[in-house]
Amino acid sequence: MPPSYILVTFLFSLLISTSPSAATDTVTLARSLAAGDKLVSGNGKFALGFFQLNSTSNGPRWYLGIWFNTVPKLTPTWVANRANPLANSTTWQLAISSHDGNLVVTNRANNSMPPPWSSQQSFNHMADTFLPGAKMGWNKATGFTHGLVSNKNSIDISPGVYSATPSSDFANPGLFLLWNTSVVYWSAGLWNGEYFSNTPELTARALFTFDFVSNDHEEYFTYRLRNDTMVTRYVLDVSGQAKNMIWSSVTQDWVTFYAKPAAQCDVYSVCGAFTVCREDMLPFCNCMKGFSVRSAEDWELGDHTGGCIRNIPLNCNVTGSFYAIIDVRFPANAKHYMEAGNSDECKQACLNDCSCTAYSYNGSCNIWKDGLFNVAQQYNQSTGGGVLYLRLAAEVDASESSKHRRGLIIGVAVGASIFTLFLFTIVAMFVRRNKKNRSSVNTVKLCWIASRL
Ligand SMILES: *[C@@H]1O[C@H](CO)[C@@H](O)[C@H](O)[C@H]1NC(C)=O
Ligand SMILES: *[C@@H]1O[C@H](CO)[C@@H](O)[C@H](O)[C@H]1NC(C)=O
Ligand SMILES: *[C@@H]1O[C@H](CO)[C@@H](O)[C@H](O)[C@H]1NC(C)=O
Ligand SMILES: *[C@@H]1O[C@H](CO)[C@@H](O)[C@H](O)[C@H]1NC(C)=O
Ligand SMILES: *[C@@H]1O[C@H](CO)[C@@H](O)[C@H](O)[C@H]1NC(C)=O
Ligand SMILES: *[C@@H]1O[C@H](CO)[C@@H](O)[C@H](O)[C@H]1NC(C)=O
Ligand SMILES: *[C@@H]1O[C@H](CO)[C@@H](O)[C@H](O)[C@H]1NC(C)=O
Ligand SMILES: *[C@@H]1O[C@H](CO)[C@@H](O)[C@H](O)[C@H]1NC(C)=O
Numbered sequence: 447m448p449p450s451y452i453l454v455t456f457l458f459s460l461l462i463s464t465s466p467s468a469a470t471d472t473v474t475l476a477r478s479l480a481a482g483d484k485l486v487s488g489n490g491k492f493a494l495g496f497f498q499l500n501s502t503s504n505g506p507r508w509y510l511g512i513w514f515n516t517v518p519k520l521t522p523t524w525v526a527n528r529a530n531p532l533a534n535s536t537t538w539q540l541a542i543s544s545h546d547g548n549l550v551v552t553n554r555a556n557n558s559m560p561p562p563w564s565s566q567q568s569f570n571h572m573a574d575t576f577l578p579g580a581k582m583g584w585n586k587a588t589g590f591t592h593g594l595v596s597n598k599n600s601i602d603i604s605p606g607v608y609s610a611t612p613s614s615d616f617a618n619p620g621l622f623l624l625w626n627t628s629v630v631y632w633s634a635g636l637w638n639g640e641y642f643s644n645t646p647e648l649t650a651r652a653l654f655t656f657d658f659v660s661n662d663h664e665e666y667f668t669y670r671l672r673n674d675t676m677v678t679r680y681v682l683d684v685s686g687q688a689k690n691m692i693w694s695s696v697t698q699d700w701v702t703f704y705a706k707p708a709a710q711c712d713v714y715s716v717c718g719a720f721t722v723c724r725e726d727m728l729p730f731c732n733c734m735k736g737f738s739v740r741s742a743e744d745w746e747l748g749d750h751t752g753g754c755i756r757n758i759p760l761n762c763n764v765t766g767s768f769y770a771i772i773d774v775r776f777p778a779n780a781k782h783y784m785e786a787g788n789s790d791e792c793k794q795a796c797l798n799d800c801s802c803t804a805y806s807y808n809g810s811c812n813i814w815k816d817g818l819f820n821v822a823q824q825y826n827q828s829t830g831g832g833v834l835y836l837r838l839a840a841e842v843d844a845s846e847s848s849k850h851r852r853g854l855i856i857g858v859a860v861g862a863s864i865f866t867l868f869l870f871t872i873v874a875m876f877v878r879r880n881k882k883n884r885s886s887v888n889t890v891k892l893c894w895i896a897s898r899l
Contacts, residue, residue, distance in 0.1 A: 478539040478540060479494075479541070480538070480540075480554075481495075481496040481538065482495075483495055487515070489674075490515060491514065491516060492512050492513070492523070493513055493514075493515040494510075494511070494512050495510070495511075496508055496510055496535055496538065497509055497513060497522065498535065499601065499602075504533075505533070507531035507532070508531055508532040508533070508534070508538070509526070509603070510525070510551055512524040516677065519700075521679070522575075523575045523577055523679065524572065524573055525603060526551065526563040527551070527562045530563075531604075537554050538552070538562075539551070539552060543564070546566065548564050548566045549564065550563070550564040550565065551564070572592055572593065573597075574594050574596050574597050574681050576594055576681070577679060577680075578678065579670060581664070581666035581667070582667045583664060583665050584614060584664065584665060585664050586662070586665065587663060591611060591612065594609060594610040595610075596682045596684055596686065598684070598749060599684055599744060600684055601747055606684060606749070607625060608625060608682055608713070610622070610623055611624060612666070612667065618636065618637075619658050619660075621642065623686070625686070625713075625714040631713055632644075632706060644706065645706060647690070647703070647704040648669070652672060653673070653703075654671060655669065655672065656669045657669065676692060677692065677693035678693070679700075684748045684749060685710060685713060685748065686713030686716050687706060687707065687710065688706045689702050689703075689705045689706075690702070690705075691703060709725055711724070711730065715751065715778070716731070716750060716751070717732075717750045717751075717753060718751045718819070720737045720754040720817065720818050721734060722774065722822065723820075723823070724823045724824065725822070726824070734754065734771065735771075735836065735838070736756060736757055736769065736838045736839070737754035737755060737757065738754055738757055739754055740752040740755045753819075759839060760800075760839050761840070762800040765840060766797075766838055767837075768838070769835070769836045771834045771836055772833050773823055773826050773831055773833075774823055774825055774831050774833075775820070775825040776821070776831065776834060777814050777818040777819055777820055777821050780806075780812040781813050782810060782812055783795045783811040783812070784810075784811075787811075791811065792806075792807040792811035793807075795813055796813050796837060801815040801816055802814070802815055803815065803817075803818055803836070803837050804837055805837075806833060808827075
């Protein structure tokens with residue numbers, strides 16, 4: 447068998463299918479593969495090749511990857527050079543390296559250009575997609591973990607802020623969703639031999655079978671379709687939710703079968719700093735009062751993690767003001783301030799600290815410094831929430847109230863002119879009538895009232 451055959455077989459089987467049908471999901475790389483060429487897996491479901499995505503700011507970007515061959519909407523499932531796209535596809539090709547037999551992306555026009563990808567370097571990194579038959583787990587010898595990393599936004603497939611990682615605790619297999627590789631915001635729960643306790647959907651509709659495999663070399667989860675004709679994927683979405691999606695030939699789009707966590711606002715810091723997440727509103731991310739979206743472009747592409755920034759910076763020399771946000775889940779990383787025994791003392795503690803951005807008093811004093819993350823609305827005392835006092839510059843209040851005052855003045859002026867017009871109409875009627883009975887006393891009185899307005 448030529449090395450190319452073995453390598454491509456390996457690529458497809460590792461990333462696509464370990465099922466008995468894997469033997470048919472193979473192709474031979476007889477010659478180098480350039481942009482426009484594709485290799486199709488034996489069952490016709492997947493294609494390997496260079497594909498193009500368009501980004502608004504940087505023009506077209508080229509990637510080497512595998513996508514669903516039967517789905518008209520380009521849906522990559524694995525990408526070799528996710529973080530280093532190629533600006534120009536015309537000179538790049540996928541070939542077999544003559545000195546080590548690896549699959550490698552080389553530049554036809556310039557041999558000394560360093561390869562942006564080689565099968566030796568980053569063969570088994572999954573992107574944001576876990577396909578039926580693939581393995582999510584770790585290699586016991588190398589310690590290498592196969593997990594998922596979300597895309598940055600709806601058009602940029604470079605690594606985003608969310609990841610899915612299998613637990614490395616052999617006794618308690620699990621799967622966790624993490625923000626910034628550090629904060630766990632969802633756990634699949636305990637493995638009961640058939641499914642994870644927080645994901646009964648996996649078997650509920652009899653569409654999948656789920657397996658946990660542990661042997662001397664590796665330990666992993668995998669799943670299979672009960673009916674192989676279904677086109678499906680498990681993807682860690684830009685929104686931070688892990689979604690099981692099924693291709694619908696009726697709507698010609700991916701349909702979400704289930705999402706975890708089910709509530710969008712339960713994804714840690716999904717809206718970034720200084721925002722309030724609201725499950726029942728669209729858009730669900732909103733800036734706190736006195737703040738504006740940091741990057742409108744990212745925001746539109748579904749990446750809210752940049753959050754919001756202050757319209758007017760805090761000036762520590764001036765007292766400033768506080769704005770009450772009711773019924774919220776408190777931000778992460780509260781600092782408990784024991785010395786303050788009531789709400790006023792708590793407020794004072796915040797004012798005394800230049801980096802304090804908010805406080806709340808719910809029987810004890812909590813203050814927050816710097817960014818406020820993970821705030822969501824519709825949480826009251828019984829659901830563990832309360833009132834958050836957001837610190838604002840004094841100017842915010844002044845500019846808000848001057849806006850208010852200006853509004854009031856305009857309102858009064860308009861009202862007054864309508865009233866004046868109304869009075870003049872009445873006066874005119876009186877004048878006409880009084881011209882008939884020759885008495886002008888009432889008319890004079892009314893004219894005087896009107897002139898005072
Ligand atoms: C990117 O833009 C090119 C040229 O406008 C177009 O032909 C191509 O279909 C676009 N690709 C995607 C994935 O939108
Ligand atoms: C791509 O590279 C080819 C050959 O080097 C060059 O002729 C062409 O102008 C390049 N295209 C872009 C869009 O840079
Ligand atoms: C080929 O690539 C190398 C490394 O990037 C670069 O130093 C060299 O200038 C390139 N040669 C040409 C002819 O572009
Ligand atoms: C994410 O983690 C990195 C490294 O641990 C840290 O430098 C960065 O500040 C974190 N991002 C946020 C928004 O906290
Ligand atoms: C698989 O699904 C297809 C299309 O829905 C159906 O025609 C076929 O009978 C199913 N096969 C099995 C074994 O259930
Ligand atoms: C705050 O007051 C100090 C001392 O009076 C002064 O040096 C500083 O510039 C002031 N800062 C601001 C932001 O006004
Ligand atoms: C008050 O809020 C803090 C910060 O979120 C929380 O840790 C604490 O449990 C709350 N206390 C009560 C009595 O609700
Ligand atoms: C608190 O919120 C829950 C859930 O939204 C609601 O059922 C309950 O009535 C609320 N309690 C109060 C006191 O508002």
